[in-house]
Amino acid sequence: MEGASPATFRPTWQQGLGHGLYLGVLGAVASVTTGVMTALLWSGPPGWTWAALIVAPLLVGAVAGLLAGRRTGVEVGDRGIRTSSVFEEGLAPWSRVVDLRAERRGRRTVVSVYLDSGASVQLHAPYSGGLFAADPQFELKVCALSHLWRSHRFGGLPG
Missing domain, CATH: 2.30.29 (PH-domain like)
Incomplete structure (x- = not known):
């Protein structure tokens, strides 16, 4: 069976999403920490910025996890x-x-x-x-x- 196509095993989409959300949470913690330090040193950012500091890393992490799962x-x-x-x-x-x-x-x-x-x-x-x-x-x-x-x-x- 020389020409047989190889069997491929990849993480499920849920596993990729889980990896991405984990990294997104780490990114959100880092961005909120930076925002808090900035607010302590200078005037605080507008209220919508805090939501962006949390949501943006989560979305980026989720997409990155799904894409990395296809490569792994x-x-x-x-x-x-x-x-x-x-x-x-x-x-x-x-x-x-x-x-x-x-x-x-x-x-x-x-x-x-x-x-x-x-x-x-x-x-x-x-x-x-x-x-x-x-x-x-x-x-x-x-x-x-x-x-x-x-x-x-x-x-x-x-x-």
Whole structure:
């Protein structure tokens, strides 16, 4: 099956939105803190400015999270498992993968890939957690990943 299209796993839109809102809240805290410091040193800004200092970072964060979620993910193909995110990319060839399993890390369940060197790589997707991080199809995605790994590890994809 040389020409088979790779399986792709990406964060759900809710997970991307959750990441973005988290960053937006951090941005809103920073902008409101700057506004308070400015108000203490000089005259206070108009009332509508405070709403803009809160809402603008939240909107920017939400859009950025949704866009970054489209760039982040895992592609499983003939050559191995390719991970990509906004800041980095990596490839784990099938010959180096010795185990693949779902593990609890903090408040999330993630997929970890163990390599023959003893190192482990946490995949960017799929994962599942609470609230915005929940993925209702997480178990199906882990089963699909496990099936693909076992198929490549023990004799190729069934034809």
